[in-house]
Amino acid sequence: MKTPPAAAVSPMQRHSISGPISTSKPLTALSDKRPNYGEIPVQEHLLRTSSTSRPASLPRVPAMESAKTISVSRRSSEEMKRDISAPEGASPASLMAMGTTSPQLSLSSSPTASVTPTTRSRIREERKDPLSALAREYGGSKRNALLKWCQKKTEGYQNIDITNFSSSWNDGLAFCALLHTYLPAHIPYQELNSQDKRRNFTLAFQAAESVGIKSTLDINEMVRTERPDWQSVMLYVTAIYKYFET
Numbered sequence: 001m002k003t004p005p006a007a008a009v010s011p012m013q014r015h016s017i018s019g020p021i022s023t024s025k026p027l028t029a030l031s032d033k034r035p036n037y038g039e040i041p042v043q044e045h046l047l048r049t050s051s052t053s054r055p056a057s058l059p060r061v062p063a064m065e066s067a068k069t070i071s072v073s074r075r076s077s078e079e080m081k082r083d084i085s086a087p088e089g090a091s092p093a094s095l096m097a098m099g100t101t102s103p104q105l106s107l108s109s110s111p112t113a114s115v116t117p118t119t120r121s122r123i124r125e126e127r128k129d130p131l132s133a134l135a136r137e138y139g140g141s142k143r144n145a146l147l148k149w150c151q152k153k154t155e156g157y158q159n160i161d162i163t164n165f166s167s168s169w170n171d172g173l174a175f176c177a178l179l180h181t182y183l184p185a186h187i188p189y190q191e192l193n194s195q196d197k198r199r200n201f202t203l204a205f206q207a208a209e210s211v212g213i214k215s216t217l218d219i220n221e222m223v224r225t226e227r228p229d230w231q232s233v234m235l236y237v238t239a240i241y242k243y244f245e246t
Helices: 010-020 029-032 044-052 063-085 091-102 116-130 132-137 140-152 174-178 197-209 219-223 230-245
Strands: none
Touching: 091 132, 132 230, 140 197, 140 230, 174 197, 174 230, 197 219
């Protein structure tokens, strides 16, 4: 037996079957249920704790009190130093004098303070004329003093006998011996002899010129003569003395 097909239901009939649709509530009703935050009680202890949680500020030290403290500490350190360095039995007045006075330099400690005008004039004279100091050392005239100096410098050299400024210098050995005491590398004195006059004079004059002493004597004239001019010889020996001894 066949069942008849169900009849089709229209949309209108569906709506009527499910019942009437509920209407939405007005907005005023929703607003009535909002909480009023102004009515919420605030706990008093939270406000108290928040106000007391800030750290208390430290009291400030006045600037004048700190300055006084620094000055007192400095003064105390200086007094301690004075007490350590002060001798026993020293009075407070002497300690104050020690702190305030400073040592003064003595003018007498200068090396030129004791030089008298007479000494200064003598030094200037010796610079102009070096033989004046030599004359005071050996005594007598400048010529004799220079002669004694030559004898002392050439003491111990063979074939040397200086008694004047003329014939004692005619072979050139006296010049070589005198310069050999200052410039031994320039003059081979052991190889020289009195017969080779030209070589002796040449070696002596070249050695003197090597240090800046210009020759005022002529080699040809010195070789030819037996008695050279004593003033010319003395002038040349004076130049040697002035260069090496002054």
